[in-house]
Amino acid sequence: MKQRAAFVFLFLLFLSTRAFSAPLNVVNVSAPSINCVFDTSCKIVVSDTTAPIPIVAGGANFLQSRTYTGNPGSPANGLYGYEYRIDLRNAVATAPACVRSLTLKFGSVVSSLDYNGNGVTGDQVFVITGGGIGSIGLNSAVQDTNGDITFTFNSPVCPGSASGSGQSTYFFGLVSAQPPAPVTASVTEVSGAVLNVAARAPQPGPACSIPPYSPAYWNDAGTVQLNNNCYNYGNNKRTDTFAQPGRAAGAMYALPITCNGAYNAAVADGLVPLTASGACPGGRDKVALVVAPCVAPGCAAPFYNGNDFHWYRLGSDLMWTHKPGGSQATNLDNSFNLIANPETANRCGSGLCYSDFCGYLCSCSDVQQGQGHENIN
Numbered sequence: 001m002k003q004r005a006a007f008v009f010l011f012l013l014f015l016s017t018r019a020f021s022a023p024l025n026v027v028n029v030s031a032p033s034i035n036c037v038f039d040t041s042c043k044i045v046v047s048d049t050t051a052p053i054p055i056v057a058g059g060a061n062f063l064q065s066r067t068y069t070g071n072p073g074s075p076a077n078g079l080y081g082y083e084y085r086i087d088l089r090n091a092v093a094t095a096p097a098c099v100r101s102l103t104l105k106f107g108s109v110v111s112s113l114d115y116n117g118n119g120v121t122g123d124q125v126f127v128i129t130g131g132g133i134g135s136i137g138l139n140s141a142v143q144d145t146n147g148d149i150t151f152t153f154n155s156p157v158c159p160g161s162a163s164g165s166g167q168s169t170y171f172f173g174l175v176s177a178q179p180p181a182p183v184t185a186s187v188t189e190v191s192g193a194v195l196n197v198a199a200r201a202p203q204p205g206p207a208c209s210i211p212p213y214s215p216a217y218w219n220d221a222g223t224v225q226l227n228n229n230c231y232n233y234g235n236n237k238r239t240d241t242f243a244q245p246g247r248a249a250g251a252m253y254a255l256p257i258t259c260n261g262a263y264n265a266a267v268a269d270g271l272v273p274l275t276a277s278g279a280c281p282g283g284r285d286k287v288a289l290v291v292a293p294c295v296a297p298g299c300a301a302p303f304y305n306g307n308d309f310h311w312y313r314l315g316s317d318l319m320w321t322h323k324p325g326g327s328q329a330t331n332l333d334n335s336f337n338l339i340a341n342p343e344t345a346n347r348c349g350s351g352l353c354y355s356d357f358c359g360y361l362c363s364c365s366d367v368q369q370g371q372g373h374e375n376i377n
Contacts, residue, residue: 024143053195059092059166063198082173090164096158101151104199126172126173127171137170210285211285211367219329223240225328231311236363236366236370236372267361271374273362280362282364286363287360288313290310
């Protein structure tokens with residue numbers, strides 16, 4: 001038994017220190033239509049930088065980093081676009097010196113946009129395969145829990161035997177809420193050699209922490225309690241505006257309120273979707289969304305005819321708590337039981353029944369009450 005216990009301990013230790021990875025959703029797009037995501041006129045102003053890649057080859061080669069901002073009125077308003085391209089067209093090598101992948105630290109990837117125009121949001125990485133430069137696309141883009149993304153190409157990117165005969169990737173891009181900063185990326189050759197190269201990527205965001213259950217801050221019977229609701233509490237962010245999902249991002253839910261509408265609005269604010277059994281990466285706090293569906297015709301305003309959303313957050317003690325509207329924060333459900341699981345808690349009372357369980361997301365909170373880092377309003 002002692003040997004088995006030791007094995008289990010070592011296995012769990014291995015799991016706790018291993019950086020797990022998740023694939024990102026990659027779509028192919030065309031230029032200039034991709035620009036319409038960032039500007040209503042479909043024209044963007046870019047900033048380009050290049051840096052040489054230290055492969056064993058003559059001639060010129062580089063990694064290109066391109067950044068730009070989403071303009072007012074566009075789906076990506078207030079966000080930052082990042083594109084990358086590896087160019088070995090003028091590199092010359094007598095022996096193979098082909099690049100297999102690019103890795104860089106990116107942080108949180110915006111997942112609320114529709115890049116390929118199919119009417120479905122949730123795209124994370126786009127590859128400009130039409131109307132642009134290059135000939136090699138992506139096989140995959142995978143991000144680990146440290147925020148590092150590895151872009152693996154669908155075929156090696158190789159120099160040529162003469163200048164002008166080498167290869168280039170397409171531009172491939174993604175979006176962040178953080179502005180750009182210089183970083184050191186790495187390219188991996190087919191041989192396995194890893195080479196450092198300068199690039200630009202999002203500045204590191206604030207450190208995320210899981211707050212304890214500390215209701216006194218929220219239950220002051222005054223400004224904090226009366227002007228901050230369940231969405232404020234779920235994100236541990238005091239705004240004094242009775243925050244609404246999506247309002248800060250210009251993508252507020254439509255009426256009547258539905259699971260999809262409120263969930264996608266929160267994603268637009270920067271919250272990260274999560275599977276039911278998942279744990280939030282990067283110190284983020286787990287939150288849960290429920291909806292009281294419209295039960296009568298004419299749901300023309302929030303909280304009308306019983307139509308409403310509600311949020312719960314998971315504390316550092318692994319128990320769930322919430323703050324209904326302008327009332328007090330509590331760790332009890334409507335049966336006055338501690339909330340071990342928001343899916344099975346009693347969510348009906350005071351004329352509202354939050355019968356629709358919508359799912360989980362991750363919020364960048366802070367250990368200090370009211371000082372969460374998500375951009376909500």
